[in-house]
Amino acid sequence: MNTGSTRACENGFFWDAPEQKFPQFTHRTPNRLPDEEKDIFVFKHLTVATILAAIAVLPATTAQADTHAQRATSHSPEIIRYEKTGGFAGIQRRVSIDRNGLGQVASGEASAAFQLTVEEFSLLRRRLGAVSTWHSSADGCDIADHFTYTLRYRGRSAVRCHTLPRDWEPAVAQLDQVIDRHLAPSRPPAHD
Incomplete structure (x- = not known):
């Protein structure tokens, strides 16, 4: 009995849901992009990677600076x-x-x-x-x-x-x- 609906599942329960049409999404890989968009794509990813690297290094740098400050204050200036x-x-x-x-x-x-x-x-x-x-x-x-x-x-x-x-x-x-x-x-x- 097909009435134009599909069975949907959520948390193990099935129900009949009307068939919906979703827009087609296509995945565009960097190889399929025009040169101008490739540059933007690469720039965005490098920017994100740089920010993430800086965030990862920041606690170590701060801890190192604190260690140097403690060493400096342990000696009389x-x-x-x-x-x-x-x-x-x-x-x-x-x-x-x-x-x-x-x-x-x-x-x-x-x-x-x-x-x-x-x-x-x-x-x-x-x-x-x-x-x-x-x-x-x-x-x-x-x-x-x-x-x-x-x-x-x-x-x-x-x-x-x-x-x-x-x-x-x-x-x-x-x-x-x-x-x-x-x-x-x-x-x-x-x-x-």
Whole structure:
């Protein structure tokens, strides 16, 4: 008994449903597309693939950045940095000190780590705290074989050439002494 209907099934139950005409859908593969549509097809798929790859990589990148941030905060960040470069001999002297008084000095190829005493570190911080000249100046940079001084303390930084501002002198003198003391060649003990 065919009345122009078909039997449809849903969840295991059959019923008679009138026959419906659906529009014909054809699947168009990239090989059957005109060149212009192929380019759009490829572009869309590459865009989707790129977005999915970025989403997949994002958590790993974020975790890696968090790991680097944790590593950076586990070490005391540098709060003091001083550099003296130039002159006739082309010297390069520098010192950096973290908030615990741990430091690193370097001059040319030589370098050394050190620990300031509490008294030394306290005096240096007082001297640096007294510095009020935190703007850079090119005065003296045109002099042949000049020295260039760079001073950084607690996020402030300035560069000077040839001569130092008066308020820099006590701190720079102490920093130069720290460099000299920790890079001095070790001397053999004296024999009496």
